[in-house]
Amino acid sequence: MSHDHDHTEDHAHVHRYPPRPDQDDTLTYYRAMEAAVRELLIDKGVLTAEDVRRQVENMDGRNAGLGAKMVARAWIDSAYKQRMLANGSEAAEEIGLDVGPLKLVVVENTPTVHNVIVCTLCSCYPRMLLGLPPDWYKSRNYRSRVVREPRAVLAEFGTVIPDDVLIRVHDSTADMRYLVAPRRPQGTENWGEAELARLVTRDSMIGVALADPA
Amino acid sequence: MTNPDPLRAHHDMGGLPAGAVEPTEHDYALWEKRVDALMVLLGHKDRRLITVDELRRNIESLGPEAYDKMSYYERWIYAITQVLLQRGVITVDELGRKIEAIRARETQRG
Known part of the structure; x- marks a missing residue:
């Protein structure tokens, strides 16, 4: 709040920006x-x-909290993780997440592979677990470039992937949606599932970011 | 933007040169959410009045200029409407009259 002016009105009701x-x-x-x-x-x-x-x-009601729940479960339960990587749709349903008729494929980031998703032809997105996609995901620039120069595109998001880590780009289709399982951050060894889920951001499940640090 | 590769349709843009990714987002307006809802409801197995392929065929047959100028859900409602007309679920005449009525209502509301 500015102290340069001597206003007598109640400042709590002064709009500093025009409403959108x-x-x-x-x-x-x-x-x-x-x-x-x-x-x-x-x-x-x-x-x-x-x-x-x-x-x-x-x-x-659908937002990245749903996908985060699945990733956090996989972080603490390796048997669940195997089932999730084998059949994403069934694994989602197993923990009560409704994914509808779309086939869900979960791809796991490892020390040697980083995954990122796109839909070059339109805007296919794991909407059942992340909600509606952000505008940039549907943009010409993202759709065109992430398949050709993913490292450069990720760097534009502030995500620098080391050269010795392979980047895999997954092009989604109308019937099949990918979700990235980011790597579990260090220093979270004794964390519970709900706590871990808070580190799993939407962008980390698209693959343009890593999970938040502990 | 003109299509640099005439063998490709305009929507088929994977791998083509393009600018920096602007991290843009917006809260979807109610009308956009309704367009999304119409697509889900019409495609539901109880109705089967549209398929994803029909939606896409109509979006992808837009000219390059229209494709780039229209917003995402504008392309969707355009395509959904085309499919409903093609299937005879609604007629051009009904649609025209309904749009007129909605405009008149809006003008009255001021």
């Missing part, structure tokens, strides 16, 4: 199209407003 405009405020052509299609489908009984509300809520 609500994207729903402007009725763009495509926003009108969304509303029209949704209302037509409701009118025709194809779906209900409640179905839409519930599905929006379902996706809103």
Whole structure:
């Protein structure tokens, strides 16, 4: 808070930045199209407003905490880790995570291999365990370059992978989604699963970052 | 951006030269979340009114200029609408009238 000015108003109510405009405020052509299609489908009984509300809520409830739970479990339970690497979908379901009809493949980072995921053709992403993807994941620059110069792209995220570590880039498809299991940070030997899960960030499961340090 | 490789479709960009990755993110607007929800609900096994392949075919047949200019969920709602028209679930006439009604409602609301 600035002390250069002598204000008499209650500073708690002064906005220092203009509020971010609500994207729903402007009725763009495509926003009108969304509303029209949704209302037509409701009118025709194809779906209900409640179905839409519930599905929006379902996706809103999905975030990287789900994937983190699976990775943390694998860190403390090597038998589980083997099952996870053999069949990601079944391993997710085993700990109560709903992955739907998509095939999930978990790829493990090791001292010699670092994995990173992309969808060069569109935006396929392990959305069932991470939520909706960040914009950059869907961007032309990421999709184009990470398959050709992953080391340089990772460095742009501040992640420098040593030259003697192989980088594997996994190109996702509509039916098959990859998730990266990052390496367990040092100094976490006696940590519990919930504590460990907090170190497993979204970006570490995409592979553009490492898990947070202890 | 013009396609530097005429044998490739515009969306097929893996390995092509491009700029630095800007770490951009935004909180999805409600209308974007609804587009996402429509795709999931229409594709659900109880309805089967769209497949992922249909969504992609319609997105990928956009011209390069439109593809780059439209936002992600704009491309999606465009493609979903095309599929529903192609399948006869909705008609152009119904869609046009509904959009008009929504615009009129919005104008009234101010």
